[in-house]
Amino acid sequence: MSHQITTLKDLDSRLSLTDNERAWHESAVSMPLGISEYYLSLIDPSDPADPIRRQAVPTSDENCARGWLRPASAEISPTRCASAGDRGQNSCSEDSQRASRCVTSGAEVSKCGRRQIDCSNEVTQGVRIMPSSELYAENNKKKSDAMAEFPCAAFESLDPLQEVLHSKGNRLIHRFRNRVAFLATDICATYCRHCFRRRFTGGLQGPATEADVEEACRYIGGHPEIREMLLTGGDPLTLERSRLEMMVSSFRKARESLVIRICTRIPVTDPGRVTPELVEVFTRHSGAPFFLMTQFNHPRELTPLSVRAVGMFIDRGIPAFNQSVLLRGVNDDPDVLDDLCNGLLFARIKPYYLFQTDLVSGTASFRVPIERGMEIERALRCRLSGLAMPSYTLDLPDGGGKVPLCGSYVDGIDGNVCTLHNPDGETRLYPAL
Numbered sequence: 001m002s003h004q005i006t007t008l009k010d011l012d013s014r015l016s017l018t019d020n021e022r023a024w025h026e027s028a029v030s031m032p033l034g035i036s037e038y039y040l041s042l043i044d045p046s047d048p049a050d051p052i053r054r055q056a057v058p059t060s061d062e063n064c065a066r067g068w069l070r071p072a073s074a075e076i077s078p079t080r081c082a083s084a085g086d087r088g089q090n091s092c093s094e095d096s097q098r099a100s101r102c103v104t105s106g107a108e109v110s111k112c113g114r115r116q117i118d119c120s121n122e123v124t125q126g127v128r129i130m131p132s133s134e135l136y137a138e139n140n141k142k143k144s145d146a147m148a149e150f151p152c153a154a155f156e157s158l159d160p161l162q163e164v165l166h167s168k169g170n171r172l173i174h175r176f177r178n179r180v181a182f183l184a185t186d187i188c189a190t191y192c193r194h195c196f197r198r199r200f201t202g203g204l205q206g207p208a209t210e211a212d213v214e215e216a217c218r219y220i221g222g223h224p225e226i227r228e229m230l231l232t233g234g235d236p237l238t239l240e241r242s243r244l245e246m247m248v249s250s251f252r253k254a255r256e257s258l259v260i261r262i263c264t265r266i267p268v269t270d271p272g273r274v275t276p277e278l279v280e281v282f283t284r285h286s287g288a289p290f291f292l293m294t295q296f297n298h299p300r301e302l303t304p305l306s307v308r309a310v311g312m313f314i315d316r317g318i319p320a321f322n323q324s325v326l327l328r329g330v331n332d333d334p335d336v337l338d339d340l341c342n343g344l345l346f347a348r349i350k351p352y353y354l355f356q357t358d359l360v361s362g363t364a365s366f367r368v369p370i371e372r373g374m375e376i377e378r379a380l381r382c383r384l385s386g387l388a389m390p391s392y393t394l395d396l397p398d399g400g401g402k403v404p405l406c407g408s409y410v411d412g413i414d415g416n417v418c419t420l421h422n423p424d425g426e427t428r429l430y431p432a433l
């Protein structure tokens with residue numbers, strides 16, 4: 001891997017940090033700092049709000065220390081009400097006398113156990129562990145009341161997608177029936193400050209071992225329903241070629257028909273690492289196809305070097321798909337995403353997903369309100385071709401799966417008449433039969 005900036009001193013000498021950026025180093029509790037020389041070179045040092053800088057330079061907004069201590073599957077639940085003396089009781093005459101203000105949202109916060117949620121420092125208090133989805137469903141009503149009242153980041157956790165709960169061994173996650181994710185390494189060329197897997201990324205565990213790979217192969221061998229693997233991390237393309245080769249050939253042996261997605265940001269953050277020899281680690285294996293899954297979030301990341309890196313895979317028969325994350329201050333603007341998606345298409349990369357930022361502790365400053373996200377999605381749908389249009393999607397917490405956020409264009413069906421509206425808002429009729 002090429003040289004990485006990892007210290008406050010080095011970073012400050014290159015970018016002249018803001019107070020908010022410097023403050024991260026005083027109480028950093030999350031992912032380490034790590035920016036490749038190449039990615040740093042894309043940053044405009046004179047612009048503190050530069051979209052590339054925002055993705056790579058940590059700020060104190062991440063330092064949600066108590067959020068980091070919060071268990072992965074914490075469930076919101078009213079705690080014991082000191083006055084009513086009953087957990088979960090829905091009325092308490094003491095409420096009005098015990099109210100205070102949330103320092104983040106300004107919303108009124110009850111100190112009574114009825115809705116004991118403190119939005120300060122983006123941390124939920126009054127939580128208890130409820131690992132099962134049935135119990136999650138049980139509490140939905142209480143949760144929606146709380147969400148309505150406290151729209152700040154009180155619902156974040158370290159592992160909102162419950163990957164830990166779905167782990168099968170050291171590095172394998174089996175969350176969806178027909179596919180698994182294998183965490184090849186926790187190392188990345190640049191640590192993205194919005195990373196949804198930050199509980200693991202940069203955590204000094206290093207590359208998966210042969211024993212980890214064997215364990216994963218045994219599991220896959222015993223589960224014929226598994227059709228696809230996401231080779232992910234961290235970034236698998238930071239691995240030494242020999243180790244990557246060991247993994248790919250082992251997985252191919254375990255299941256010849258296994259479709260493998262190579263999930264990587266290397267073409268974005270350190271494209272010089274992609275060489276014909278690296279691509280050959282994959283192309284020398286026949287059988288099921290490989291797919292390259294990239295994460296370009298801003299059109300300025302589409303440089304000649306990055307486009308060439310992806311092109312090396314495409315030229316050797318590995319198609320490329322892009323999964324962007326909708327990020328406040330980076331790409332929450334239809335003009336920016338229009339440029340990005342058309343640029344991707346021109347580079348032969350299919351815009352696949354535009355993800356709502358997951359509810360991961362320390363990422364609240366990146367989150368775009370869903371209503372605004374849907375506005376952006378509608379604007380893009382008017383401008384982009386179907387091929388250039390990504391699917392705006394959120395990954396539901398607690399393993400609930402992916403849900404498209406495109407709204408419905410069907411207003412109703414009456415007999416043989418289907419009433420629809422198009423992205424421009426015009427009402428049209430279409431035969432329903």
Ligand code: SF4
Pocket residue numbers: 187188189190191192193194195196197201233234235264265
């Ligand atoms: S490259 Fe991927 S795994 Fe690594 S920090 Fe960025 S988003 Fe997370």
